[in-house]
Amino acid sequence: MAAQLDYLTIKEIFLRFQAEEAEPKGELEHTNAFTLLVAVALSAQATDVGVNKATRALFPIADTPQKMLALGEEGLIQHIKTIGLFRNKARNVIILSQILVDQYGGEVPSSRAALQSLPGVGRKTANVVLNMWWGVPAQAVDTHIFRIGNRTGICPGKDVETVERAIEDNIPAEFQHHAHHWLILHGRYVCKARKPNCPVCLIRDLCPFEEKTL
DNA sequence: ATCCCGAGGG
DNA sequence: CCCTCTGGAT
Numbered sequence: 001m002a003a004q005l006d007y008l009t010i011k012e013i014f015l016r017f018q019a020e021e022a023e024p025k026g027e028l029e030h031t032n033a034f035t036l037l038v039a040v041a042l043s044a045q046a047t048d049v050g051v052n053k054a055t056r057a058l059f060p061i062a063d064t065p066q067k068m069l070a071l072g073e074e075g076l077i078q079h080i081k082t083i084g085l086f087r088n089k090a091r092n093v094i095i096l097s098q099i100l101v102d103q104y105g106g107e108v109p110s111s112r113a114a115l116q117s118l119p120g121v122g123r124k125t126a127n128v129v130l131n132m133w134w135g136v137p138a139q140a141v142d143t144h145i146f147r148i149g150n151r152t153g154i155c156p157g158k159d160v161e162t163v164e165r166a167i168e169d170n171i172p173a174e175f176q177h178h179a180h181h182w183l184i185l186h187g188r189y190v191c192k193a194r195k196p197n198c199p200v201c202l203i204r205d206l207c208p209f210e211e212k213t214l
Numbered sequence: 215a216t217c218c219c220g221a222g223g224g
Numbered sequence: 225c226c227c228t229c230t231g232g233a234t
Contacts, residue, residue, distance in 0.1 A: 028230075044231035050221060051230095084219040084229080092232085122232045142230035184230060193228060194224075 002153035002208050004170065010154055013203050014175040017182040020202060024181035026132060028052065033108035033133050034100070035059050037115075038068070038093055040125045046083050054080050065097035065106050092120025110134045124160070128180075137176045139167040144187030145180070151191060151209040154183075 005013075017024075027048045030036040035055070043051045058079040062068045068076065076090045083089065096118045100106055108129065109115055115126035127140035141149075141160040145167075149155035155166035171179050190197050198204055 026230080040230075041232095043229085045219080045229060046231095047222075047229045049229095053221095082220060084221075085217095085231085086219070088218055088232080120232065124231060128230070140230070143228080144230065180230090188230085 001150045001156045001158065004156055004166070005153040005206070005208075007170070007172075009206050010170055011172050011175075013152075013154065013206055014171065014179065014182065016202050017186070018175070018178070021182070021185070024178050024185055026128075026181055026184070029055055029059075031059060031063055033129070034065060034068075035063050036133055037096075037108050037121070037125075037129055040128045041093060041096070041120045042080060042083055042089055044089070044120075044125075045085060050083055054083055065100040068093060068097040069101065089120060092118075095119045096121065108133070110136075112138070131177070131180055135177075139164050139176075140180055141167070142184070143193070144191075145183045147193055148183055148187045148191050151196075152203070152207045 028036070028039040028043060029052045030039045039051055039055055042055070058076070062071045062076070073090050073094045076093060077086060080086045080090060099118060100108065104114070110130075112126050112130060115121050115129055116123060124140045124142055127138035130136040130138040131140065141163045145155070146160060146163055149157065149163045149166065155163050155170055157163035157166050167179060168176070175182075190201050196209075198210060201207065
């Protein structure tokens with residue numbers, strides 16, 4: 001775990017991210033709150049490219065919990081069986097759809113407690129929906145953010161709860177809302193798990209990490 | 215700590 | 225072959 005960076009260094013990092021991309025977006029395709037929730041749930045241990053490939057055929061016929069229930073678990077499996085963990089995900093999405101219809105008027109709830117009570121929706125997925133749909137400054141810690149937080153020292157921690165708190169404590173308020181996508185995209189395309197591309201990194205001079213190969 | 219679990223990259 | 229991908233439930 002890298003030592004925590006100081007405040008001015010972290011601020012400079014996010015100024016550079018902001019200069020490069022002022023309004024970073026996630027890459028999971030969706031058309032409404034329900035399809036966002038489903039897409040995020042499907043994205044566990046899967047790439048967004050793989051999820052989008054499946055949802056481009058799925059969402060046109062099942063973009064509401066009612067339509068998802070009409071499609072049914074077996075029908076859903078046929079759409080998502082190219083995604084890892086598809087059996088658990090299909091079961092969760094069907095049960096979750098039934099709960100939305102029965103308890104939330106077919107709408108996606110806006111509280112973390114309600115979101116996390118849904119099957120297949122944990123803290124990370126709930127935080128993504130809160131941030132992206134409801135505009136709540138919730139910090140979702142996924143594999144990318146956990147890795148980068150520790151490599152760079154922006155938000156280090158030995159578990160996701162610690163990293164989530166470090167994000168809230170260390171990142172200046174004006175960057176909190178977009179921090180999630182800046183860090184995700186940096187992790188996906190530059191600070192990759194297996195072969196980080198340090199030579200093209202925007203914050204190389206501020207980062208204590210250098211991959212030791214050889 | 216373990217299971218779930220396909221696709222893509224190296 | 226092995227590792228990784230916007231994790232969650234038991």
